Amino acid sequence: MSETTILKIVYIFPNGDQYDGECCRTSDGVLLRKGSGTHTSASGIMYTGEWDNDKMNGRGTLTHPSGAFYSGLFRDNMYHGKGTYRFPDGTEYTGTFNNNRFEGEGEFTDSQGLVWRGMFHNKAALGLKLKVNV
Known part of the structure; x- marks a missing residue:
């Protein structure tokens, strides 16, 4: 997987979740969360912190309703x-x-x-x- 520049996006998933933060595009065009960002689920769970390989990796905070x-x-x-x-x-x-x-x-x-x-x-x-x- 060849990663290029870090992009800043706001993305709303089909289930209503939202991601506001940094990502990168793989060589086949897929966007992966990478860097820092905030993911808010439709149910109100929020993660703010570091991302790598489209997963919570590094330092962050996860809050529940x-x-x-x-x-x-x-x-x-x-x-x-x-x-x-x-x-x-x-x-x-x-x-x-x-x-x-x-x-x-x-x-x-x-x-x-x-x-x-x-x-x-x-x-x-x-x-x-x-x-x-x-």
Whole structure:
């Protein structure tokens, strides 16, 4: 695939989604999202950040109408690397993600504002310790 210049576009998909940002044209004429841009789904989910190979790749923020959001690193449309995910109820995880899952060292802030630190693996978080600020 031979990439040429970065183009700035606004594109409305047949399903009502919209992309406003940078892209490139492949040698066979296909436009791929590349660079920075904002994709808004018809249901109100919005991603603003870096794109490569027509996927969320790099640093970005994904917000949901529910109030949930993720801010951090993406790889192939998934949370991957360092980031923060805030749930609609205000609870929050900050740490490492691997293919959309909590993975590695991180902190979870519960609904009372208490911060729990430890190692996370998929849905398990064994040996969490309460972080105390003195």
